[in-house]
Amino acid sequence: MDNLEKDITDSLAENTNIISAILGDSADINKREFSFGQLKGVCFFAAGLANTDQVSTIVRSFAVFGEHQDASGNRTIQAISRSLILNTSVETKTKINDGIKGILSGDTLVLLDGYKEYLLVETKGWDKRGVEEPSTENVVRGPRDGFTEDIRTNTSHIRRRIKNPDLRFDEMTIGDKTNTSINIAYLNGTVKKGLVEEIKSRLSRIKIDGVLESGYIEELIQDAPLSPFSTIQSTERPDKVSAALLEGRAAILVDNTPFALIMPSYFWEQLQAPDDYYNNFWMGTFFRMLRYFAFLTSVLLPSAYVMLISFHQEMIPTRLAFTIASGREVVPFPVLFEALIMELAFELMREAGLRMPKPVGQAVSIVGSLIIGQSAVQAGLISPFMVIIIAITGISSFAIPSYSTSFSIRLLRFPMLIASGTMGLLGFTCAFFMVMIHVLSIRSFGEPFFSPIAPFSASEHKDILVRVPWWAMVKRPRTASGELRRLGAGQKPKPPSTSEERHEGE
Amino acid sequence: MKVNKIFIVILVISLLSGCGKRQINELALVSAVGIDQGSSPNSVRVTVQVVRPADARGQTGAPAGGTGEPIYSVQAEGKTIFEAIRNLARFSSRRVYWAHNFIIVINEKFARAGIADMIDFFTRNPELRMNTWIAATPNPASEVVSTITGLEVVPGEAVDKLFRYNEIVSEAPRTNMTRLQESYLNEYTHPVLARLELKNRGISNKKPEEFGSLKQIELSGTAVFKHDKMVGWLNRAQSRALLLFIENVDSGIEVITCPDLPNQDATLEVKSQSLHVKPIASGSVPSFHVDVSSRVELSESGCLATFNEMRGYLEEQMGNRVKEQIESLLAAAQKKYKVDILKLGEIYENEYPSEWRRIRDDWEDIFPQVQITIDSRAELTSAVLKITKKKIPRG
Structure with a gap:
């Protein structure tokens, strides 16, 4: 494989042999030899990756050249590439290595007899999935386009939203075997100082054979690798990435996955949805509060219920205590066990519904809800209250917009449940505090994860618990560099003043 | 390993606790x-x-025997x-x-x-x-x-x-x-x-x-x-009077005989009553002045007289009724049971702390002798629009 580092020679046959040897006789590598007049050459391209129309354009242009030109030796290869090739992008190279990489990413390598350089013509054109609505983060009001598997399509989504020369995509290649291209997107001059350098240094540390999804990168550069919380946000939505870039953050786009990574990421932002910013700010605030409530419910509700029922019966209002006691009258299990069974059943149903083909998935949910909701209660195995608690918990966890956060909550629920089921309020409080201490201690690319609540930053509270109207959101977060003001003065709409009106009337 | 130790501690705590607790x-x-x-x-x-x-x-839905x-x-x-x-x-x-x-x-x-x-x-x-x-x-x-x-x-x-x-x-x-x-x-x-x-x-x-x-x-x-x-x-009347001293009374009814018809009654509904006790320090035995004001409404009337004609009479009767109730209560507390259930000692203590210190040890003996004067007023505020005279043929 030491051939890879070599330059090509001026013998066409020798060069062809070297490249054929490197690529082997892989079924998808095509070789197109041509000979027009005195011009002899070979095109190498990967079938399926290269657009065959583009490849034939190259060959056709050589055919025209060969018919009208008697001598080719007096032309430099630069002249050929300038005056001959009709394709959009052509490079002249000598190293074999570059050519092989080019072929494998869809370009066409053109070897010409008698030249010590070769042409690398961009002919990328493979089958792509169309732009579709993202499947994880749905919005009612807002753009419907989502990222796809193609990194250039994805960068184009962002570029379309931010038509600014400061928007940069820095390219890196990671994966010894896969050679996956990775783009770091940021707004030059706005991005937090030192962030891009930090990301690059973390990325360049990665030595891995392959990167098939952005999750690989996420786990390899995360600040808190053992935490159930993810300190890097993944999203399928270009508008979310664009908003993050405008706030002075950076994003990593990985080829072959629709999930981009946003960093640094804060806890609160994982409970915020793009809708919050597109709808009326009252609604945005209300839904945001609702989601915070859903977060608390989905983490704490089952544990609180188990704790009350098995340890602190005096804390339940009397009438409710009678009702709960009557529901549990025939249940043979301790409440902790009952809760664990139900939680597992719920997770099982969710997982099965997800993995099954869509038409069968419905059957799973019907059977599941019928068995769990109806029969288990009628048979006296589960108390109706527990079904309600688990249902509320489940619905709450679905209300969390970030998929990875809703997973971390699911995981936290079980230790919380066991702690409060065995030690009551003490266990409940201890477990909750342990989670809080952990969350407060982790960072995301130098930013405290729980910021701006802790450490407290008053100026950023316009966009945490509430969402103030756009005309009041004057500044970017303080982490951004450059000009922090994002809004002109006096943007609040108001009716024309009376003096102006009178003036117009005259 | 730190993580292992924490895990073991948690495991031990959860296995050891929780026993003996009832659902x-x-x-x-x-x-x-x-x-x-x-x-x-x-x-x-x-x-x-x-x-x-x-x-x-x-209805439980579950089999209940x-x-x-x-x-x-x-x-x-x-x-x-x-x-x-x-x-x-x-x-x-x-x-x-x-x-x-x-x-x-x-x-x-x-x-x-x-x-x-x-x-x-x-x-x-x-x-x-x-x-x-x-x-x-x-x-x-x-x-x-x-x-x-x-x-x-x-x-x-x-x-x-x-x-x-x-x-x-x-x-x-x-x-x-x-x-x-x-x-x-x-x-x-x-x-x-x-x-x-x-x-x-x-x-x-x-x-x-x-x-x-x-x-x-x-x-x-x-x-x-x-x-x-x-x-x-x-009894009931005494209890009502007691509530004036120790709680608030904002409801209740009193039935008062009509001024013109001896076998017909008017019913007054109490809307609010307030009682103020003013202690007076005089010698070894203190005295108290109780001031009660009641706001009542006419809620049922079998009388022939109009509201305006009856108003003064009803207010006076109501005042007397409350006064009688309090007197009856005081008689029970001071003469019959000889116990201060009216918190009069407390009121006196708050007003005259130093005088109280002198008499507090003998309060049990002093309380039955305490002079209490009562001033009771009532105000009839609303007749709920029915102010005209009733027209019934005299039998």
Whole structure:
């Protein structure tokens, strides 16, 4: 494989042999030899990756050249590439290595007899999935386009939203075997100082054979690798990435996955949805509060219920205590066990519904809800209250917009449940505090994860618990560099003043 | 490894704890408790009303066996209250759980013998709440506790609601554990308790001709204590007057004979009443001036006279009525029972702390001699638009 580092020679046959040897006789590598007049050459391209129309354009242009030109030796290869090739992008190279990489990413390598350089013509054109609505983060009001598997399509989504020369995509290649291209997107001059350098240094540390999804990168550069919380946000939505870039953050786009990574990421932002910013700010605030409530419910509700029922019966209002006691009258299990069974059943149903083909998935949910909701209660195995608690918990966890956060909550629920089921309020409080201490201690690319609540930053509270109207959101977060003001003065709409009106009337 | 150690600690704690704790459906939730004197004079008989959740809920959806009665009443005897309660465990299949108790009912006989140990027990135990109602009854407490009464499924809850909404009649003090202990611990003010009584009030749906065949619990009247021993009862009118001193009265009715027709009545509804006591320090025996003002509305009138004609008369009669009630109360407190249940000592102490210090040790002897003057006014504010004269042919 030491051939890879070599330059090509001026013998066409020798060069062809070297490249054929490197690529082997892989079924998808095509070789197109041509000979027009005195011009002899070979095109190498990967079938399926290269657009065959583009490849034939190259060959056709050589055919025209060969018919009208008697001598080719007096032309430099630069002249050929300038005056001959009709394709959009052509490079002249000598190293074999570059050519092989080019072929494998869809370009066409053109070897010409008698030249010590070769042409690398961009002919990328493979089958792509169309732009579709993202499947994880749905919005009612807002753009419907989502990222796809193609990194250039994805960068184009962002570029379309931010038509600014400061928007940069820095390219890196990671994966010894896969050679996956990775783009770091940021707004030059706005991005937090030192962030891009930090990301690059973390990325360049990665030595891995392959990167098939952005999750690989996420786990390899995360600040808190053992935490159930993810300190890097993944999203399928270009508008979310664009908003993050405008706030002075950076994003990593990985080829072959629709999930981009946003960093640094804060806890609160994982409970915020793009809708919050597109709808009326009252609604945005209300839904945001609702989601915070859903977060608390989905983490704490089952544990609180188990704790009350098995340890602190005096804390339940009397009438409710009678009702709960009557529901549990025939249940043979301790409440902790009952809760664990139900939680597992719920997770099982969710997982099965997800993995099954869509038409069968419905059957799973019907059977599941019928068995769990109806029969288990009628048979006296589960108390109706527990079904309600688990249902509320489940619905709450679905209300969390970030998929990875809703997973971390699911995981936290079980230790919380066991702690409060065995030690009551003490266990409940201890477990909750342990989670809080952990969350407060982790960072995301130098930013405290729980910021701006802790450490407290008053100026950023316009966009945490509430969402103030756009005309009041004057500044970017303080982490951004450059000009922090994002809004002109006096943007609040108001009716024309009376003096102006009178003036117009005259 | 630090993580391993933490994990082991958590595992050990969770395995070692949690034993012995009962789930909510493994508890006998007590909703009312009655205390009677036992078969021997020195013993106590405790009756508990335990909720049977499966039946207390009505339609459960789950198979519920049993008698269909919402409560399970049992009693046990012992030398002390705690022993009696422990003896309940001999036949109660579930642990007796007190935190949801609504009411403690004490039999008159037991109360007259002294309730000091009962107050101690019910305030010492952390499982018992300080906002539990307490009442005295002339009936056997066991009977009061085991009677199904009121509209609620659980009778204890019915009595709880009786206490909560008793401001409509305002005929009994709302005494709970906190108040009882407060006045019990106060050396100069004596406790009072509400009075519960079984009365034949309910009409059976199956035998409507037998009026009052069902017993119901009635909340009306007051039990007066001297320190921890009960000394007697106050009737309804006296209880109303007492409430003016120790609580707020914002409801109630008074029936007054018409000025023109001797066998017809006008009914006044009390909208608000306020009472101010002004202590006067004079020599060794203080005196007090009580100032009561009532705001009433005319709510039912059988009189011929118009509102304007009757107004002065009704206001005067109402004022006198309240004054009579207070006088009757003072007679009972000062002459009959000789206990300060009106918190007059407290009022005096707040106004004249140094004078109080001189007389407080003799307060028990001084209180019956205290002069109390009463000034009672009433204001009739609304006749609800009906001000015209009634037109009925004279028979």
